[in-house]
Amino acid sequence: MLIEVEHWSGAGNRFVIVDKRQISINSQWNILVNSLCKRKNLPDAEGLLVLLEKNKNNSTCKYDFYNPDGSTGIMCGNGARCAVRHANLTDNVHLNDIELILNGCSYRAKLFDNDRVALELPLYEELRFIDSWIYVNVGSHHIVIDARSIIQSLDEFHQFDIIKFAKENLNFYREKTKIRNLNLNLAYLDDVDQSMIYLRTYENGVYDETQACGTGAVSTAVGFWRKNIIKNTTIHLMPKSQRLLIVHLKFDNNQESILGMILEGDARQDAPVTQFDIKSMKYQ
Numbered sequence: 001m002l003i004e005v006e007h008w009s010g011a012g013n014r015f016v017i018v019d020k021r022q023i024s025i026n027s028q029w030n031i032l033v034n035s036l037c038k039r040k041n042l043p044d045a046e047g048l049l050v051l052l053e054k055n056k057n058n059s060t061c062k063y064d065f066y067n068p069d070g071s072t073g074i075m076c077g078n079g080a081r082c083a084v085r086h087a088n089l090t091d092n093v094h095l096n097d098i099e100l101i102l103n104g105c106s107y108r109a110k111l112f113d114n115d116r117v118a119l120e121l122p123l124y125e126e127l128r129f130i131d132s133w134i135y136v137n138v139g140s141h142h143i144v145i146d147a148r149s150i151i152q153s154l155d156e157f158h159q160f161d162i163i164k165f166a167k168e169n170l171n172f173y174r175e176k177t178k179i180r181n182l183n184l185n186l187a188y189l190d191d192v193d194q195s196m197i198y199l200r201t202y203e204n205g206v207y208d209e210t211q212a213c214g215t216g217a218v219s220t221a222v223g224f225w226r227k228n229i230i231k232n233t234t235i236h237l238m239p240k241s242q243r244l245l246i247v248h249l250k251f252d253n254n255q256e257s258i259l260g261m262i263l264e265g266d267a268r269q270d271a272p273v274t275q276f277d278i279k280s281m282k283y284q
């Protein structure tokens with residue numbers, strides 16, 4: 001049986017999107033996801049979004065997110081932003097206040113400037129300062145490392161072998177946090193522009209460096225602000241893809257406690273729709 005697959009990216013983070021409403025049988029997405037992410041003539045996707053429901057009358061859409069290794073139930077910031085733009089394009093869901101239900105959790109989002117999506121996240125579930133690094137849970141689990149503790153310059157930061165570093169150090173962070181599904185973020189604060197952070201992320205479930213990570217950007221912004229490394233409450237983060245992400249911290253009236261975070265960046269369709277055979281688990 002053939003299904004249609006869409007190819008998207010949010011700030012360079014690559015996704016495939018499938019509309020479950022086109023399929024009459026129940027598919028096991030956790031088994032199909034790995035083959036769906038291995039695309040023909042396109043670099044591998046870094047996650048799958050499955051559209052479950054959409055209601056344009058009340059601007060609500062419902063998607064599930066899967067990592068390429070089949071794991072699910074995890075928050076994906078860039079995937080969420082692609083889902084919102086996808087819902088808007090395919091069914092004209094209202095631009096200015098969209099409710100996205102991703103893996104059963106509700107988020108609000110806005111669309112602007114054609115391809116930009118601002119997604120509101122609730123306050124992080126947990127934030128811990130451990131030794132010189134930070135652990136943040138924003139629905140996915142992040143280690144944030146201030147790159148200046150291991151790297152001397154921005155050039156060195158771009159050259160750094162993050163895959164080797166992750167392979168050598170992930171177990172150490174897992175042991176310390178007692179959490180297995182960790183993403184590793186290496187963050188370098190610009191020497192001149194103190195509101196700009198360069199960010200590289202090794203992602204759980206992909207087991208590779210991705211082009212960008214939305215929840216990694218949010219975790220880094222909030223972690224660096226809480227640690228006083230950064231003073232601005234609007235923080236620019238430049239991922240590997242060079243497609244900028246912006247995080248706005250939202251405060252209470254006294255400007256003291258963070259209430260939530262807004263993640264802003266582009267979300268685009270990258271290539272024409274292709275067909276995938278769910279029986280042979282191959283693209284046509």
Ligand SMILES: N[C@@H](CCC[C@H](N)C(=O)O)C(=O)O
Nearest residue numbers: 076077078140204213214215
């Ligand atoms: N790319 C994502 C994060 C997706 C979840 C991650 N792979 C995990 O398993 O924690 C993002 O944009 O947030």
